[in-house]
Amino acid sequence: MAGSSFLGPGARGEGVLSDAQGEETLATKGAGETARRVEMTIRQAIDRIVADIPGAPFKTTVDTVKSGNPDQALMGIVTTMFATDEVIDKTIKAGANFIIAHEPTFYNHQDETDWLAGDRVYDFKKALLESHGIVVWRFHDYWHSFRPDGILMGVYTALGWDKYYNSGAPEIVTVPEMTVGEVVALAKKAMGIDKMKMIGDLSAKCQRIVVMPGSGGGRAQIGALRKYQPDLLICGELNEWETSEYVRDVWYQVQKVSLLVLGHAVSEEPGMEALVPWLNARLTGVPVKHIPSGDAFGWV
Amino acid sequence: MAGSSFLGPGARGEGVLSDAQGEETLATKGAGETARRVEMTIRQAIDRIVADIPGAPFKTTVDTVKSGNPDQALMGIVTTMFATDEVIDKTIKAGANFIIAHEPTFYNHQDETDWLAGDRVYDFKKALLESHGIVVWRFHDYWHSFRPDGILMGVYTALGWDKYYNSGAPEIVTVPEMTVGEVVALAKKAMGIDKMKMIGDLSAKCQRIVVMPGSGGGRAQIGALRKYQPDLLICGELNEWETSEYVRDVWYQVQKVSLLVLGHAVSEEPGMEALVPWLNARLTGVPVKHIPSGDAFGWV
Numbered sequence: 001m002a003g004s005s006f007l008g009p010g011a012r013g014e015g016v017l018s019d020a021q022g023e024e025t026l027a028t029k030g031a032g033e034t035a036r037r038v039e040m041t042i043r044q045a046i047d048r049i050v051a052d053i054p055g056a057p058f059k060t061t062v063d064t065v066k067s068g069n070p071d072q073a074l075m076g077i078v079t080t081m082f083a084t085d086e087v088i089d090k091t092i093k094a095g096a097n098f099i100i101a102h103e104p105t106f107y108n109h110q111d112e113t114d115w116l117a118g119d120r121v122y123d124f125k126k127a128l129l130e131s132h133g134i135v136v137w138r139f140h141d142y143w144h145s146f147r148p149d150g151i152l153m154g155v156y157t158a159l160g161w162d163k164y165y166n167s168g169a170p171e172i173v174t175v176p177e178m179t180v181g182e183v184v185a186l187a188k189k190a191m192g193i194d195k196m197k198m199i200g201d202l203s204a205k206c207q208r209i210v211v212m213p214g215s216g217g218g219r220a221q222i223g224a225l226r227k228y229q230p231d232l233l234i235c236g237e238l239n240e241w242e243t244s245e246y247v248r249d250v251w252y253q254v255q256k257v258s259l260l261v262l263g264h265a266v267s268e269e270p271g272m273e274a275l276v277p278w279l280n281a282r283l284t285g286v287p288v289k290h291i292p293s294g295d296a297f298g299w300v
Numbered sequence: 301m302a303g304s305s306f307l308g309p310g311a312r313g314e315g316v317l318s319d320a321q322g323e324e325t326l327a328t329k330g331a332g333e334t335a336r337r338v339e340m341t342i343r344q345a346i347d348r349i350v351a352d353i354p355g356a357p358f359k360t361t362v363d364t365v366k367s368g369n370p371d372q373a374l375m376g377i378v379t380t381m382f383a384t385d386e387v388i389d390k391t392i393k394a395g396a397n398f399i400i401a402h403e404p405t406f407y408n409h410q411d412e413t414d415w416l417a418g419d420r421v422y423d424f425k426k427a428l429l430e431s432h433g434i435v436v437w438r439f440h441d442y443w444h445s446f447r448p449d450g451i452l453m454g455v456y457t458a459l460g461w462d463k464y465y466n467s468g469a470p471e472i473v474t475v476p477e478m479t480v481g482e483v484v485a486l487a488k489k490a491m492g493i494d495k496m497k498m499i500g501d502l503s504a505k506c507q508r509i510v511v512m513p514g515s516g517g518g519r520a521q522i523g524a525l526r527k528y529q530p531d532l533l534i535c536g537e538l539n540e541w542e543t544s545e546y547v548r549d550v551w552y553q554v555q556k557v558s559l560l561v562l563g564h565a566v567s568e569e570p571g572m573e574a575l576v577p578w579l580n581a582r583l584t585g586v587p588v589k590h591i592p593s594g595d596a597f598g599w600v
Contacts, residue, residue, distance in 0.1 A: 082541075082545055082548075084545065084548055084549060084552065085548075085549045085552040085553065086552050103541045104541050104545075107518055107522060107541070107542050107543070107546045108518055108519070108541075108542060109541065115519060120555075121546060121549050121553065121555075124549070124553050125549055181600075184600050195495075195599055195600065196599070197597040197598070197599060198597065198598050198599070198600050199596055199597060199598065202600065215539070215540070215541075218407055218408055219408070219415060222407060226419055236540075237539075237540050239515070239537075240515070240536075240537050240563065240564035240565065240596070241382075241403045241404050241408075241409065241515075242407050242408060244596045244597065245382055245384065245403075245404075245407050245596065246407045246421060247596075248382075248385075248386075248596045249384060249385045249421050249424070249425055250421050252384065252385040253385065253420075253421065255420075255421075261597070263540065264541065296499055296540070296544045296545065296547075296548045297497040297498065297499060297544065297561070298497070298498050298499065299495055299496070299497060299498070300481075300484050300495065300496060300498050300502065
């Protein structure tokens with residue numbers, strides 16, 4: 001994700017702007033200058049964030065603390081899609097101690113860990129987090145519940161489609177006519193995507209585009225196709241016995257709708273990058289940086 | 301899937317061998333010859349098949365009749381992964397009336413259809429099936445419960461790895477040392493795969509390979525990684541917040557395991573092709589043909 005910006009303590013422009021792929025620190029500029037400690041615990045930061053989410057706090061949510069003690073002083077925040085070992089490592093090197101991740105840390109939606117007892121991959125990650133006092137908090141249900149949905153609007157903004165957002169039908173935009181191939185090229189460039197799966201026709205014209213980042217499930221994805229009858233559905237991930245089979249049958253019948261499957265992580269990453277200015281506006285003086293976990297996959 | 305063979309009524313070689321992608325008929329050779337009707341109902345064929353599955357019939361299974369009246373006379377069987385509109389059309393043109401599909405017909409695992417009421421894509425498929433009296437039966441749980449697992453052994457056979465099958469640890473084979481890249485090339489050629497997702501190193505050597513076609517879920521896939529500590533995991537489909545994230549973390553740590561994600565349909569297709577001779581051995585005189593539903597996706 002190009003364009004990640006780190007805003008140091010105090011105000012915009014004071015911090016270190018660095019390559020998101022490299023090693024970064026959250027210290028302010030100036031040799032010998034001691035990084036100012038923000039006078040806030042991680043728990044207080046969480047409470048401040050949740051206070052702006054409609055209907056929050058939720059009784060049932062996966063947005064819980066996955067690791068660490070939130071009562072420690074907040075040193076700096078890293079937003080990301082997945083708290084991978086690599087992201088944790090970069091967070092430690094950056095001097096931050098709070099990772100806000102959109103997705104699970106321990107390889108299952110509920111972040112249950114009983115089934116991972118004694119697993120060395122789990123043990124390594126747990127030790128890495130604990131030995132450095134890193135707090136990981138999931139920010140999934142809350143961010144999707146903000147209005148507009150923080151992930152969705154981050155994606156629309158990355159694509160230049162935020163101006164077409166309609167709160168009455170948030171998951172569809174009507175864009176100036178372009179081909180499916182042009183949408184593919186735009187998504188690749190704007191979202192840093194290498195390759196994607198698709199069904200349809202690259203030369204087909206499209207204007208009505210349903211955008212569903214992440215993994216909404218077959219009934220939601222097919223439901224949106226039925227409700228909006230779009231020219232194109234863009235999703236992050238799907239079950240290959242659900243939406244893709246529906247679209248394959250659509251394609252065999254007289255209607256035409258194309259499908260782009262971006263990949264789960266890359267489809268939502270812009271929404272976690274968009275969280276940075278949102279946090280800056282609410283947690284004045286707290287260093288916040290997006291470190292992309294990026295695409296896990298290559299293509300062969 | 302190259303090499304699909306149609307065996308006409310009677311015996312091997314009597315029927316029409318044709319391109320699996322083209323239009324086929326299940327009639328025997330010879331102008332004016334009337335296709336012999338097999339003296340068996342579809343229900344009797346199902347009962348004969350299920351009789352050879354250990355522990356069957358199952359009280360709870362998705363392997364139910366999805367469409368049509370199984371008490372009609374069996375004219376011919378088509379095996380496939382998905383009973384897509386296209387496969388149904390080809391079945392009709394081939395003069396068969398019984399589709400044995402591994403995966404759901406109506407875009408959800410349980411083939412529930414209440415949520416599709418009034419949907420024109422569903423209505424089209426339903427009318428296509430009903431107007432031609434086509435019976436669709438799912439053969440998923442039963443085929444996986446045969447020993448050796450019919451899908452798994454079909455895949456091993458396609459890859460030339462059936463000789464390494466070990467009933468004590470069916471999901472892992474130990475093959476002569478080859479690189480991950482060589483496995484990719486083999487899988488592409490043997491299984492008709494265009495492109496796949498991967499994590500790992502194409503030049504890494506591998507011998508211990510876990511093969512899990514289809515969509516086994518994160519706990520099963522990760523469980524196999526823990527149990528066997530293989531060099532390579534080959535799966536059909538995964539949830540992108542589960543196994544791939546685990547493997548990404550493995551990769552960041554000292555251990556190395558590569559992951560190939562073939563795609564769900566193409567990962568199991570050889571197992572439904574392998575069903576043809578299995579049926580021929582049990583339903584003498586019944587025309588049986590594999591019509592591949594193939595990969596729904598293209599790659600851009």
